Amino acid sequence: MKSVKVGLLGLGTVGQGVATILARNGDEIARRAGCDIVIKSALVRNLGKAEALGFDGIAVTQDGKAVVTDPDIDIVVEMMGGDEPALSLVLSAIEHGKHVVTANKALIAVHGNQIFSAAADKGVVVAFEPAVAGGIPVIKAVREGLAANRIAWLAGIINGTGNFILTEMTQKGRDFADVLAEAQALGYAEADPTFDVEGIDAAHKLTILASIAFGIPLQFDAVYTEGISKVTRDDVAFAEELGYRIKHLGVAKMRDDGVELRVHPTLIPASRLIANVNGVMNAVLVQGDAVGPTMYYGPGAGSEPTGSSVVADIVDIVRTLSAAPGHRVPNLAFQSDSLSSHPALAPDAFESSYYLRLTAIDQPGVLADITRVMGELDISIEAIVQKEPVGDSVEVPVIMLTRQVREGAVNSAIAQIEKLASVKGEVTRIRMETLG
């Protein structure tokens, strides 16, 4: 049987997952791929630690250049994360005619256009299934499985840390900070959780999903990004009372006048299947014009789940080795000369429903003041609820759900409502999607 030689850039969580899978399932994988997949060498930070891992036959090195220029190596797998030296090494690998698999969502979201262009020049494949939603083959599903469709929109729970935190807040009535501390202790969240809880990780993944769904270039800078750190236990509870659940979603919508690219906490009807995706699991719901709704669910991170996607990409590359480059699956689903310049819309142009929560003085006329503002801006209200005051307080929470409207109008309404004498402090605004 033929064999294909692989070089790893990184032997951390994902790299160890790849090595473990190939060691344990090598026979099973060769039965599918029709050839053996052999890891020849790996770039590591610490030679001693790598040796302790005991992966037989993998030569470890601290010289990344040696891996990406090794004439023996057919495929380079990049799992270093971040910009540099990952970008330089990937470009160098391409320059030396290697196919590349990367698990690095930031690299693809920010530098993908440059990388794919270099790969096209050299006729090599750059695959990135592990960069989005870990072990779920969602890149393949959208790029190939839904090739017949105009995608109308997609919405994904694509950050496991955020979903774990919101699930705990929902199911146990806990506070954000409390759950975050637990997530850090469990290893679900980093010591610096910014990437996860402020939505940057999700924005990287949404950038990639939107591009392959709509045939637009990667444009990370155009994604509106809002994290979950301001979601309160009260908002979670009020949403639940109204039949909604708060999930941190990446949402991409195709409209005639542009695309909406946004990451934010979102109220969704509790009865939707995706509202019941809990804990660290991920799911991506895609609405195609021919197929209707399809959803892809599974673990969005982790050593072997992400390793599973790395190996699947390697097998795909093995299969394309004899195909003419023009016949391969295009990186971004659409032929590179067919990408559209459909503009990304500014947040004020977003259309959504909204959950608004504010604190009002418990006196007659308050709701009239608020609803007058909404009416003047042509914002239809689906529901408005004034809660009971707690104890002797003269302040009460007021919750409003709007119908679909332009975000600019809602922002104007919020600015006016915050100026009302009967309203205290800021208005909390959370977007709402029916996903129907």
Added chain:
Amino acid sequence: MKSVKVGLLGLGTVGQGVATILARNGDEIARRAGCDIVIKSALVRNLGKAEALGFDGIAVTQDGKAVVTDPDIDIVVEMMGGDEPALSLVLSAIEHGKHVVTANKALIAVHGNQIFSAAADKGVVVAFEPAVAGGIPVIKAVREGLAANRIAWLAGIINGTGNFILTEMTQKGRDFADVLAEAQALGYAEADPTFDVEGIDAAHKLTILASIAFGIPLQFDAVYTEGISKVTRDDVAFAEELGYRIKHLGVAKMRDDGVELRVHPTLIPASRLIANVNGVMNAVLVQGDAVGPTMYYGPGAGSEPTGSSVVADIVDIVRTLSAAPGHRVPNLAFQSDSLSSHPALAPDAFESSYYLRLTAIDQPGVLADITRVMGELDISIEAIVQKEPVGDSVEVPVIMLTRQVREGAVNSAIAQIEKLASVKGEVTRIRMETLG
């Protein structure tokens, strides 16, 4: 731009979906595929009706042979259903060097081994995504996306009619016969509903899924098949009280001593995501050793959903046209010379938990009699519930949930319990899976 010519065998529900999608989304699809996909001709039963449909530029004919031998046609799409003349026409298309896409699950499940062998001889592709779970790209996900994994088991809601009926029974407390009549009126069920409600359609799909998951030949005859026609409103309600939902599942499990291939009503914990897949929707849950659980959800039938999968397969074929046949994705996921002869297990060897319901005389000692039988056969009981008698009746329903056990032991227990003087009539047995 190049174009690829397609011939359709059938212009019914799915055929019209394919034609509609290519007419509406042709530009979008060409942006992905890098070439135009043109339907040249279609085999129809009724020339007049076909003309009334008004698909411009599709030549209709009543001569299937003319379609499959047309030197202009690159890809033949078979959507006739059933054995003949579908089988002969597909074999003839292959013989004439055409690639084939088929939506015919019975054809692949029963004749697939023969068809794939003929295709290998001629170096053509036979694709069948539309044959399983309609618009969900689950064949692609399992065959390619999970290529790194040993699949431990899969469980699917793969018949929309059956899921619609069970959902109505669960949500509205209705009877099977009543809901079936409605499903027939709505067009969800055929006038002769046997294929759907007796599990044959699901068994065809399970045959295909099991083969691509485990690398075993297609073996429809080895699938244990039980429908939903005997599920009662009472069983649905009792299951719900115990925290379970009844779904009609296709289950394939890999064991050291063989594979379990079975289609039957199944109690699953109501909290599982797949327990909340309702109405005519389908979902397939797959447990891989590296990735863990992943699930694929969407519409399992219908004109454009199934047409979506047909067109995706056509685009895939367009992409493989320049690849050496040895480098293509193998039909059954594994290289054809690497299929294993792992045996299919007989039902008595299945291992599962069980829900048992029986009618007993409401007198002391009944539960002792029953539990003695279970104990003698080493069957652990997880729960046993004796319901209140209704009115003056001396008979009461008794519900038992067992722990995991061999089915042969449960069948012996049922035979002995049915002979007890204190037990009336037959014992209802429904399998139970935690899918955990």
